[in-house]
Amino acid sequence: MMSVSLNINGRDRSVNVDGADTLLDVLREQVGLLGTKEGCVEGECGACTVLIDGAPVDSCIYAAAAAGGRQVTTIEGLARPGDYSPIQQAFIDGGGVQCGFCTPGFIVTLTALLRRNPDPSRDEINNALSGNICRCTGYSQIIEAALLVAAAATSTPTPAGAVAQ
Ligand code: FES
Ligand code: FES
Numbered sequence: 369m370m371s372v373s374l375n376i377n378g379r380d381r382s383v384n385v386d387g388a389d390t391l392l393d394v395l396r397e398q399v400g401l402l403g404t405k406e407g408c409v410e411g412e413c414g415a416c417t418v419l420i421d422g423a424p425v426d427s428c429i430y431a432a433a434a435a436g437g438r439q440v441t442t443i444e445g446l447a448r449p450g451d452y453s454p455i456q457q458a459f460i461d462g463g464g465v466q467c468g469f470c471t472p473g474f475i476v477t478l479t480a481l482l483r484r485n486p487d488p489s490r491d492e493i494n495n496a497l498s499g500n501i502c503r504c505t506g507y508s509q510i511i512e513a514a515l516l517v518a519a520a521a522t523s524t525p526t527p528a529g530a531v532a533q
Contacts, residue, residue, distance in 0.1 A: 369384045369385065369386050370384070370385060370386070370433060371383070371384055372384075372385050372432060372433055372435065372436040373436060373437065374435045374436055374437065374438055374439075374440055375438070375439045375440065376395070376399060376401070376440045376441075376442065376445070377401075377440070377441060377442060377444055377445030378445065381399065383398050383399070383432065384398075385432040385433055387431070387433065389431070389432040389433070390427060390428055390429065390430060390431065390432055391418065391425075391427040391430040391431070391432045391434075391435050391440070392404060392406060392409075392416045392427040392428045392430075393432065394432045394435075395418070395427060395440075395442060401442050401444050403442055403443035403444050403447070403472045404416050404417075404418055404427060404442050404443060404472060404473075405469055405470070405472060405473065406428065407428075407469070407470075407501075408428070409428045409429075410428070410429070411426045411428060411429040411499075412499075412501070413470070413473075413500070413501040414426065414470070414473040414474070414477065414497075414499045414500030414501060415469060415470055415472070415473045415500075415501075416428040416473065417472070417473035417474075417476045417477050417499075417500065418440055418441060418442050418443075418476060419439075419440070419441035419476060419479075419480055420435065420438050420439070420440060421438050421439050422439070422441075422480060422483070423480060424476060424477045424480045424499075426499070441476070442472075442476070443472035443475060443476055446475060446476065446479055447475075453475075453479065454482075454517045454520065454521070455475060455478050455479060455482060455513065455514065455517050456475055458513035458514070458516050458517050459471065459474075459475065459509075459510070459513050461513075462509050462512055462513045462516065463505070463509040464505060464509040464510045464512075464513045466504035466505050467503075467504050469503075470500060470501065470502040470503070470504075473500050474497065474500050474502065474510055477496055477497060477499070477500055478493075478496065478497070478513075478514050478517075480496075481493065481496040481514070482514070482517060482518070482521070486518065486521045486522060487518045487521065487522045488514065488518055490511060490515065493511050493514045493515065494511065497510070497511075
């Protein structure tokens with residue numbers, strides 16, 4: 369076992385891990401953050417997606433020891449009941465959440481995309497989501513939610529008193 373210090377959702381933590389422990393194991397079993405889901409455990413479905421220093425990774429295939437000294441953000445670091453981010457609200461409003469198992473991974477992945485590119489194209493959204501699988505929605509509501517957030521972020525408010533043409 370070795371002690372690893374990392375920052376999870378803005379809080380410094382010290383955890384004891386062995387070489388076989390994944391970051392997903394640590395988050396769910398030691399830290400008790402259950403929003404990050406355990407799906408395929410093979411890096412294929414994206415249910416376990418978290419941000420490491422702002423970039424999305426599959427925590428099921430990321431060695432916990434490698435997270436030492438890094439900033440880890442889970443869905444709990446993005447979600448606040450009653451204070452949802454634009455992409456979270458768009459999922460809720462647009463039917464992007466059905467069973468919800470995949471949702472944390474999609475939200476984390478799209479949050480990273482929208483931070484680095486506030487106005488992604490449909491193709492860029494599709495590419496960003498290529499590692500996230502949803503068995504319920506057919507993806508269209510999820511992609512539309514991301515496009516809606518992009519459109520809202522880049523729309524120019526009409527100046528007060530101006531008349532729309
Ligand atoms: S559980 Fe990690 S990619 Fe599926
Ligand atoms: S909402 Fe059920 S797997 Fe995506």
